[in-house]
Amino acid sequence: MITIGRAQVSVIPWKLSYGFRIQLWGILFILPTILFFMVFKYGPMGWAIYLSFTGYDIVTEPKYIGLSNYIGIFQDPMFLQALNNTLVYIVGSTIAITVFGLGLALIIDTGIRGSRFFMSSMFLTNIMPILAVCLVWRFLFHPHGLVNQFLSPFGVGRIDWLTNSSLALPAIIIVTAWRFAPYFMVVFLAGLLAVPKEIYEAADIDGASRFSRFFHITLPMISPIVFFVVVVSALLCARIFLMPFIITGGGPGGATRVLSMLIYETGFSYLKMGRAAAISVVLFLIMMCFTVIQIRLFSKGEEY
């Protein structure tokens, strides 16, 4: 017992082990980061999940309504259309990004003349402001725009890229691939450069063709990179908003309205924040499922 002034303070003997104290210090150091994430990331996520069970028009207090929002969205044709658009967009864009990204990386990896310049210029598409990209593509896809003018010598007639409901989403996928494939090209290139040259030399000695070299050496060796690109690009595409918002405004007839656009419109235009939160939870679950499926799929075929 120690006496400080009039107060008597009991001192507990220090019983914590050295290792535990070290861990406590570690926790103390990362506490600001944990708090930051709790407040700015997991807090809002939790709040969104709570809102999804409420009727909330932004102005009045949220009112608990159980699963009504979830039941409502699956009966809503606009949601079902947006869900379908989102899934088609994710699959289409992921395939396009992966194929074009890998293709570009393979071209540059051959070391042809000017490949470095080619790589730099391709990468520019990724650093251009998204707004400018969208506006430029809107003009390119105009019925009398450059894309159609380019295609006309090949006997292709007028294509209403952005106003035909079956072509508008593929057009957005083209823009997405144009913008993001060069970025993932760099990622693929890093993977290709890491493949040991000796393996190719051995394959050459065995008389392997370019085709079999690619499918039996390159692709298995860079499969973790392919996995990374597929996962990251799919997650990137799941959250796409600005491209369809600026290029088509979700039209024609909702053909390019994706879930993130629907969330925005439902929350801030229709003032149905509870409904918007429910849609965002569904989008979150889709992304989670997508990631889990991909992880399982790729972990089976992983070579190393």
Place this chain on the structure above:
Amino acid sequence: MKKSEREGKTSGIGGKKVTRRSFLKGVGTVGLGLAATSALGNVASAQQRGPVKISLWTWENPQQRPWIDKRVKQYIEKNKNVQVDFQWFTFTDLGKKVAVGYATGTAPDGFSTGTWLMPTWLTRNMIAPLEVKQLGYASLDAFKKDYPEAFIAGAVKNDKLYGYPIWFYGFLNYLNTNHFKSAGLNPERDQPKTWEELGEIAKKLAIKKGDKFERQGFKFAMHAAMWTMIQFNPILRQCGGNWFDKEGKCTLNSEAGVRAMTIRASIIRKYRAEDPADTIATNPLPMMDFLQEKTAMFCTHVIPPPAVKSQNEKMAAGGYYLPVQMPGVDPNKRYATAYGFNFVINVNASKEKQEVLHDLYRFVMSDLIDCWKDTKPFTPARKSGWADDPQVKSFPNLDEIIRTRDTGVLLPETPVYNELADIVHQAVQKVTLNNADIKKTLDEATALVDKATEEFKSKKS
């Protein structure tokens, strides 16, 4: 003991003895003071208050926003105790920003709003009623007489005024008079009075080479839900239809609705005088196709001369454009959608701020000649105090511009307006771009609108 108490019998201010002369002098001074206060009205009352800081949001526009900004600055100069945090946002963003502001407790004390959004604010009790006397009117009836009927219908609810009008205008059909003349038509005499006439004339005016229009005969705006609503609304009403029945059920798929959509699509389907996919219109400049002479006719709100000049100097110099009334189903009943903008007050603003906002709004709109000079030809909502001025009267086609304002019909009043507009916009896109069946499309749209209304009523979303 105080001096006055010590002096016993004397009474007066500061211990001074009150004589008959000083009493009369005092009464005179007070009387003069009261008279001056009364003359200066609300502006003076604002000056007497302590420092007040209010926030005011409005929409961006090359002419209208700078004018409001100018008037707000003039008000601040006269009322040193009032600070106004004046902010503006794009036309489409303003409503969303305000809604988010309410959610986060950062909504402005006052803001301007489109008349079509009034039900959105009113049904959620977001805006406060205004005192007509503080706005300079003896009574609500006196106020009502000074504004177009369509405006009053949207701003007055249960005998209470909720919006102080700024501008109010109707759509007009703009004709390129050169195109008319080149097709052997007289723009004054041959102006389309019915939708059938519009189709026939558009067909004559259109020039097509292969699958490309060199010039479209007439063009409906396709770029935004708001414009779709403004242009479709009068056609629906002219066909005898309405958006909702008395029970609030959507009646878009009625016979009149189908007829209206058939008219809407006829310029493409029947007369083949329009290419809905071919447009260079943008949100800031929806009338770009007309100004760039890619279409011979276009329905729009009044186009300010500087906008014409900025896009087509030749057209501005030659003045070869003519605004006329929109066509009608009946040639004698030609009218358009009329809409406008109100100043409103946040219901959560303190009493003191509400009073200052009344002062401010009244001051801003107190000089309509100045308003016209800076923002012509956007017509102020008020009928009196500007249209008879010689400077105003000299503006070309002013009568047509005022007529469309006064005969115009309001956009549908519904708390789910934004949803309705998006649904109708999508329906129009399906019909005009993808050649969808009109009845089936309208049935689907009607079901969606009813669902949205039902959800709003049950507060389940």
